[in-house]
Amino acid sequence: MNFRIVVIVFSLIGTNLPVKAEDICNVTAYEDIQNAVSNCSTIVLKDVEIPANTTLELHLNNNTELIFDGRLTHVPVDLIGYLVTIYGNGLTITGTKDHVLDGMGPQHWNGKNETIIMRPNLLMFKVTNTTIKNLNILNCANHCTHISDSSDVIVSNIFIDNREGYPGVAPVGKFAANTDGIGISGSTEIYISDVVVFNQDDCVAITKGQNIFVENLFCNGSHGLSLSVGGGDVSNVIFKDSILTQPRQAIHLKTHNDGTDGHIYNILYENILFLDAF
Numbered sequence: 048m049n050f051r052i053v054v055i056v057f058s059l060i061g062t063n064l065p066v067k068a069e070d071i072c073n074v075t076a077y078e079d080i081q082n083a084v085s086n087c088s089t090i091v092l093k094d095v096e097i098p099a100n101t102t103l104e105l106h107l108n109n110n111t112e113l114i115f116d117g118r119l120t121h122v123p124v125d126l127i128g129y130l131v132t133i134y135g136n137g138l139t140i141t142g143t144k145d146h147v148l149d150g151m152g153p154q155h156w157n158g159k160n161e162t163i164i165m166r167p168n169l170l171m172f173k174v175t176n177t178t179i180k181n182l183n184i185l186n187c188a189n190h191c192t193h194i195s196d197s198s199d200v201i202v203s204n205i206f207i208d209n210r211e212g213y214p215g216v217a218p219v220g221k222f223a224a225n226t227d228g229i230g231i232s233g234s235t236e237i238y239i240s241d242v243v244v245f246n247q248d249d250c251v252a253i254t255k256g257q258n259i260f261v262e263n264l265f266c267n268g269s270h271g272l273s274l275s276v277g278g279g280d281v282s283n284v285i286f287k288d289s290i291l292t293q294p295r296q297a298i299h300l301k302t303h304n305d306g307t308d309g310h311i312y313n314i315l316y317e318n319i320l321f322l323d324a325f
């Protein structure tokens with residue numbers, strides 16, 4: 048009986064599952080990316096430079112694994128929108144140990160909280176049934192990451208380091224603003240854990256969505272774990288076991304008069320520690 052099973056397994060590996068060259072594709076040149084998106088089940092983007100005024104749109108096939116390696120950069124000109132937008136189902140999005148997604152903040156920050164923001168946001172996810180993990184994000188010019196119109200997403204081990212943008216660290220008139228860590232809108236069944244954020248705006252900001260669980264965050268210098276309505280309700284949200292050091296706000300329910308209509312309900316903040324709020 049056991050012998051039969053072993054024979055079957057060997058015959059599958061030997062004949063039916065050949066490893067194709069295009070299964071794993073390492074890409075560095077921007078112009079090679081879309082071919083890899085069409086043809087490869089694992090895509091390694093290494094040291095990619097996004098051209099000026101361009102959003103890298105990745106419409107990935109189901110169950111693709113996307114791995115960032117080296118340093119992601121862009122030609123720093125003014126851009127409204129995102130540098131990278133990722134769409135797909137069943138994805139795994141991750142990074143190698145030493146990779147950096149570099150928002151090149153110092154080349155965009157101007158110390159201003161602009162009305163029309165010309166500084167590019169870094170990463171947008173529009174995904175379902177997807178795992179996002181092990182990402183190192185540096186110096187977002189504007190918002191760092193946003194999860195929009197998504198469901199069944201697990202986010203873990205994200206390091207967002209905008210320390211170079213703090214007033215007193217960045218040159219006068221060149222500090223960072225609006226560098227939200229993780230934004231969530233129009234999304235459901237989102238689980239976020241083990242995230243470190245050094246930034247200059249909301250650590251997490253939810254504007255529309257439900258069934259969102261956030262735990263084990265460390266935020267420094269942020270505007271808190273924030274809820275506000277932007278075109279809909281925010282409900283069934285739990286923030287747990289997190290620490291905010293030197294935050295401007297911590298538990299942050301925004302009631303701006305420029306907000307839109309909607310309800311915020313069934314919210315739990317549990318075991319949230321604030322230190323040195325100012």
Ligand SMILES: *[C@@H]1O[C@H](CO)[C@@H](O)[C@H](O)[C@H]1NC(C)=O
Nearest residue numbers: 072073091093114116117143
């Ligand atoms: C592809 O990239 C991965 C991750 O950086 C690396 O381990 C692997 O050696 C690369 N393969 C080739 C063929 O360059």
Ligand SMILES: *[C@@H]1O[C@H](CO)[C@@H](O)[C@H](O)[C@H]1NC(C)=O
Nearest residue numbers: 069081082083084085086087
């Ligand atoms: C990959 O996809 C492109 C565009 O769909 C196609 O032209 C090309 O032949 C495919 N194969 C490889 C190995 O690039």
Ligand SMILES: *[C@@H]1O[C@H](CO)[C@@H](O)[C@H](O)[C@H]1NC(C)=O
Nearest residue numbers: 098099100101122124125126
């Ligand atoms: C980028 O877009 C802006 C605004 O549309 C434009 O002024 C600028 O010339 C563009 N730069 C490049 C390098 O394409």
Ligand SMILES: *[C@@H]1O[C@H](CO)[C@@H](O)[C@H](O)[C@H]1NC(C)=O
Nearest residue numbers: 108109110135136137175176
């Ligand atoms: C991709 O996944 C979606 C959602 O599960 C499914 O509806 C669709 O049929 C899948 N596409 C392919 C080509 O398998």
Ligand SMILES: *[C@@H]1O[C@H](CO)[C@@H](O)[C@H](O)[C@H]1NC(C)=O
Nearest residue numbers: 110136137138139175176177
């Ligand atoms: C979710 O994605 C995983 C692989 O990433 C796949 O095995 C599973 O079937 C998918 N589930 C649904 C409901 O699409």
Ligand SMILES: *[C@@H]1O[C@H](CO)[C@@H](O)[C@H](O)[C@H]1NC(C)=O
Nearest residue numbers: 160161223224225247248270
């Ligand atoms: C900038 O404006 C946004 C939106 O009005 C607000 O959330 C944020 O706190 C402001 N940031 C600073 C540094 O004033």
Ligand SMILES: *[C@@H]1O[C@H](CO)[C@@H](O)[C@H](O)[C@H]1NC(C)=O
Nearest residue numbers: 210213245267268269292293
């Ligand atoms: C935390 O943020 C404040 C600014 O809000 C900054 O001055 C301080 O250096 C940061 N702490 C660490 C450990 O980076």
